[in-house]
Amino acid sequence: MNVVTATRADLPAAAGSVAAGRVLQTLAKLPIVTLRVDSAGLARLAGQPGVVSVTEDKPSRPVLADSIPLIGAHRTRAAGLTGKGTAVAVLDTGVATRHPFFRGRVVAEACFSPADPDYGATSLCPDGTPQQQGPGSADSETGPCATLDCAHGTHVAGIVAGNAEGLAGAPGSGVAPAANIVAVQVFSRFESEDFCGVDEAPCVLSFTSAQLAGLEKVLTLRESGTPLVAANLSLGNGLFTAPCDSDPRKGAIDKLLAAGVATVIAAGNRGYPDAVSAPACVSSAVAVGSTTKDDGVSDFSNRGPLLDLFAPGSDIVSAIPGNQWAPMSGTSMAAPHVAGAFAVLRQKFPQAPVADLLGKLQDTGKPIEGTARIQLDDAALGVIPRPGPGQYFYQRARILDNVQVSANSTMTVPVAGVAGLPATGLASVALNISARGAWFNTGSIAVYPSGDTAPEGNAVNYDSTHVASNLVFAKVGSDGKIQVANRSGQPVTLYLDVHGYTLDHAVATIGGTYVALPPTRVANRISVPAWGNYELVATGLPATGVNEIALAVRVKGTAGGTIRVYPSGEVYPAEANADYVANTPTQFFTIAKPGSGKKINIHNLGGSPVEVTVDLTGYYTAAQRGWIVNAVRPAPVARDVTIPAGGAYTFRPQNGPSALGLTVTARGTAAGAVELVPNVNGPAVNVVAYRADGLDHAGFVLAPVRPDGTIVLKNNGTSPVKVGLDLYASLTTR
Known part of the structure; x- marks a missing residue:
């Protein structure tokens, strides 16, 4: 038994409770003695003044x-x-x-x-x-x-x-x-x-x-x-x-x-x-x-x-x-x-x-x-980042412009070395995919690395009423190319716009690492005039060191048009972030670079005013250590999960990521939206708006893993919605 006494002065009395030869160990500094004790000895120790504890000397x-x-x-x-x-x-x-x-x-x-x-x-x-x-x-x-x-x-x-x-x-x-x-x-x-x-x-x-x-x-x-x-x-x-x-x-x-x-x-x-x-x-x-x-x-x-x-x-x-x-x-x-x-x-x-x-x-x-x-x-x-793979570099470049992709066919698209992008070592691109079907055609587009088999999931779902868009982190093949598959019995018109990229190696320049924030509403149903512009100033950011910001944007107008989000002071870009249709909410994710005065332009190319809501969800920085992007071949996470009206779907990512880059596909019989709930009691952020048309609609989100190890999506609609999830990137500290 190991006997702990209040002081070393109490040790002789404790040792005296057993017969000679049964003191196994006495320490030189600590008030502890090890004894061989029978039941009578235990009883004596229990009544011994100065004895704090008696425990078995277990192996x-x-x-x-x-x-x-x-x-x-x-x-x-x-x-x-x-x-x-x-x-x-x-x-x-x-x-x-x-x-x-x-x-x-x-x-x-x-x-x-x-x-x-x-x-x-x-x-x-x-x-x-x-x-x-x-x-x-x-x-x-x-x-x-x-x-x-x-x-x-x-x-x-x-x-x-x-x-x-x-x-x-x-x-x-x-x-x-x-x-x-x-x-x-x-x-x-x-x-x-x-x-x-x-x-x-x-x-x-x-x-x-x-x-x-x-x-x-x-x-x-x-x-x-x-x-x-x-x-x-x-x-x-x-x-x-x-x-x-x-x-x-x-x-x-x-x-x-x-x-x-x-x-x-x-x-x-x-x-x-x-x-x-x-x-x-x-x-x-x-x-x-x-x-x-x-x-x-x-x-x-x-x-x-x-x-x-x-x-x-x-x-x-x-x-x-x-x-x-x-x-x-x-x-x-x-x-x-x-x-x-x-x-x-x-x-x-x-x-x-x-x-x-x-x-x-x-x-x-x-x-x-x-x-x-x-x-x-x-x-x-210290946590100041050093150059490394997976860091984000901002660059806007159109790599495919108004190209028709045939029915049920796959196109290989060069990315590396195109439109000013690096010629070697390109790991992934933040790719805005825009597609529109002809006549009454509906379909979907899958994007995946060259040399890989086609994934089960889709990056964007389209119809013939407007140009449907979604931005994803698309993994680039080892040959510097991606593949784009049209999953429809009719041709589709396609646009591909790069908003940034990551590399598979370190370069001299430090790229951005991602820092997630609790969703913050930085614009609430502001009105952007027809053919007009709104300058957004994002609040809740560090005073310095912000390279780009991640935004969830919701748009609704009384007539159709397009929305462009780009740095204040820069040339009006040819490519749009998203089309919107009359009286129907459109939701999209984008990574935007603050321009002059740390402002971001939101431009409405449409014949009537449009209502815009913007949530800030994080930022990229070279001034502190955040998360890097590890793009993957698109992989299914969930299929045809029914989330009831007002209900939630919870899943637990494997292998300890800090966040996941996910496409969320939603199909409902009444209009609504699927939200990400980043924290137990925190605000939610819209990921994808779905319509009462029974068709799939896709959105993208950088979803931080909650402190309890889960990711939670919620249906804010008034009827059940069918949801599918596909993994495009894992965000980690290394």
């Missing part, structure tokens, strides 16, 4: 190349932030200290490995004793560990501080490749299947008392001048939905925190959505869950309100004994990413307290299910 289980760029550690390394001048303690199964990944940077070692015949546990210390300190005492390639699977600690240490420079076959460096390592062996060998599991014996497990001794060793080293910044414990047991501050390890974790050392602990691998294991549940610890390399939550990872951070933990390749490398998965692999991040941040911010460093990781990380996945480069270097 716990041990719970790079892709993950390092994912969290931006390659950028911090390039900036000279390598964890130099710091040390991280790894309390685990020991470390293969002579592995070339560590290059002599294991600066201290200790072993705390209790032997207990009642548990069938024996020591793993190289000399066979329950405690050993000094060089070689935590070397997992010597002593009993040499014949057991003690690779876990070496793997963890490699994620923290492995250095792959000049090392053939290495998977890439760890998070802090110049940090030193303090190796502390805290595991024992167990022979019983009662503890190891069926067919799993022998195994290695860690007593709480060993962890306490290890944490006290870390504290002693810190107080004697070792520049420790983090202690990593990739182990745990139990499940807790609330802080477990009665845990005997809480006092040690608190003392380390006061000394400037973060205790970073794996959350556990049982896949619970609202619980973590102990000691990750201690409120002063840093509890870490695991994500995949696609930024989804690893299916094995515990998570929930007690989680502090996410980090990559699936299929992480790192060092193992024998100068080898191997992949492992678990929150055990996620935690050392965070421990290494503390070393990097300590080098950058040498005077900052642990709470501030943790705050930087939480504030700059990528939100996944409400918890930040660490983004170390942003935490260390």
